[in-house]
Amino acid sequence: MSSVVLDNVTKIYPGGHLAVDRLSLKAGDGEFLVLLGPSGCGKSTLLRMIAGLEEITEGQLWLDGQLANHLPPRERDVAMVFQSGALYPHRTVRGNISFPLEIAKSDPEMTFERVTELSKALHIDETLDRRPGTLSGGQRQRVAMGRAIVRQPKLFLMDEPLSNLDAGMRTELRMEISALVRSLGVTTVYVTHDQVEALTLADRIAILNRGVLQDVGTPAQIYNDPATAFVASFLNSQQLNLLAATVRTPQNEFVLLDFGTHRLIMPWSDPRAYAVAQHTGGQILVGLRPDGLSPVPESYDGPSFFGRVRALEYHGHEWLAYVECGVPAAAVPEPPDPRGRAGERGGGPGGFGGVVRRMFGGGRQEEPQEQERVGQNPTGGFHRRSDLVVRLGGRPAWRAGDAAKVAVDVSRLMIFTPDGARVDPPRR
Ligand SMILES: Nc1ncnc2c1ncn2[C@@H]1O[C@H](COP(=O)(O)OP(=O)(O)OP(=O)(O)O)[C@@H](O)[C@H]1O
Ligand SMILES: [Mg+2]
Incomplete structure (x- = not known):
C-alpha cells in the first residue's frame, strides 16, 4: 500500500x-x-x-512519503495497465500473468497457484493455455490486468x-476491476x-482540463457541487443548460436573475444570495441540469420559463425536450491557454474550442420548417441557439411545436462568474 502526492507538478515536453x-x-x-x-488534457x-516513464519538469512527486522524482521506475513498485494491454504473443495466458513473478524469482509452485486463483477471479481460467492472439479484446485486457495484479x-x-x-464488456469488467482492486486494497490511479x-469507480475524482486541475472530490461532491462551469458541463449525462444573466437587486427586496425575456427570483433566504448579489449590475452564468427543469401547466405561478417545444429526442429510457425560450445560452468558459500553449487550440484565450456540444442525435422529432441556426458568435466561440434542454422521463408531456411552461428548481441553479468559477465556491 502506498500514497501518492503530487506537489505543484509541471510537465513541459521538449519543444515547450x-x-x-x-x-x-x-x-x-x-x-x-x-x-x-x-x-489531450494531460491525464x-x-x-x-x-x-517514472516521463520526467517531471518542475514540482515534486512523493510516493509513500519518499521523494520520487528521480526514482527509477523499477524501484517505484507500480504496475501499469494501458488501453491496449501489450501482451507477450509467444507466451500463453499463464505465461503472461506469471511473468512478473518469474522475474522476481518467486517459488514456481506458489506462482502456479496464484495465477490459477487470479485467473478464476478474472474469468479467464479456461484460457490459461492459449496464446494472446486467440483471445477476444476483453479477455486480453483481463490478462493484462492479471499480470499487473499478480505481484501485488x-x-x-x-x-x-x-x-x-x-x-x-466495459460494464462487466468495470465491476470486476472495482471488486478486485478494492479487495486487494492497493492504491489506484485510474485514467x-x-x-x-469515473462516477461508478472512484473514491474521488480529479478533473483536468488543459493540464490544469479543475476540481477534486467524491463523485457526489463533484456532480452536485462542481467547482467550475467546465466541471458541471463535463460531468453531465445530457447537455448542461448554461445561460447568461444579469444580476439585479431591486429595492434590495431579493436577488433577481435577469435573462432578458425571463427573470428568476432568488430570495435572501437562499444561502447563495449574498454571494450572487456581489455581482449586482454584472453578468453571471447560470447552470441548470435538464433534470432540474420540469413541465408544468400554464397556470403554474412558481419560478419558470415559458417557450415552445422545438424538438423532442428519444433516448430509450427517457425523452428530452428542446424548448425555445429566448434566453441567452452561453458557451462553457475554459481556462485560458497556459503559457507555451496559446494558439494551439481553437478559440484561443477565452475560446470554447474544447467543448463540443452534441446538438442533434437520431430518433428526433423536429418541427419541419425550423432551420438550424448554430453559428460562430462575434467573440469567436460557438454559440448555440437558446434551447432549454428539459428531461421528460419515459412519456413525453409535450409534442414538437407545443407551448411549454418549464418549472425551475431554483435551489439547483449553479451560479458561475463569466470566467466559469463558482460564485459560491464549494467547500471540499
Ligand atoms: N511526447 C510528447 N511530446 C510532446 N507533446 C506531447 C507528448 N506526449 C503528449 N503530448 C501532448 O501533451 C498533451 C497531453 O497529452 P496526454 O497524452 O497526457 O493527454 P491525455 O489526457 O492522456 O489524452 P487522451 O485522452 O487523448 O489519451 C497533449 O496536448 C499531447 O499532444
Ligand atoms: Mg491518454
Missing part, C-alpha cells in the same frame, strides 16, 4: 509544450482516484510521471484500460475520459 500545469493532488493509502478529463502524462504492487496505474471494449466510469 505545456502538458501539466502546477498540479497538486493526493491519492491516499488504498484510495481509488480517477483522473477524468477530455482528450496520461500525469500517470506516466507517477510511473504498492500502486496500480491504469490508463483507460476499458476504452477499447464494447459497452457490455478515463468516461464520466460513467
